[in-house]
Amino acid sequence: MSEPINEPILEMMYAFICNYIREKGFAPSIRDIARGCYMTPGNVHRYLDRLEGKRLITRQPGVARSIRLADHQDAE
Structure with a gap:
């Protein structure tokens, strides 16, 4: 089960x-997220680590656009 986010940036x-996955059918790149959320790619990596730690997303190291939403419905 995922933890609540409770942080505006996350x-x-x-x-x-x-929204990106729903609209385009594939995961955003780090640059897409950086542009869309007005932050640096370094900060994107840090916050993705936190989302992964909260079990809201999963990623495969070394694979581009590998962000996947967790399978549970309570994440939204």
Whole structure:
């Protein structure tokens, strides 16, 4: 089960990722997220680590656009 987000920046990033996947059918790149959330790629990596730690997303190291939403419905 995932933890609640309770952080505006994480909520914004998670919503961006969800909307991007829903609209385009594939995961955003780090640059897409950086542009869409007005942050640096380094900060994107840090916040993705936190979303992954909260079990809201999964990623495959070394694979581009590998962000996947967790399978549970309570994440949104």
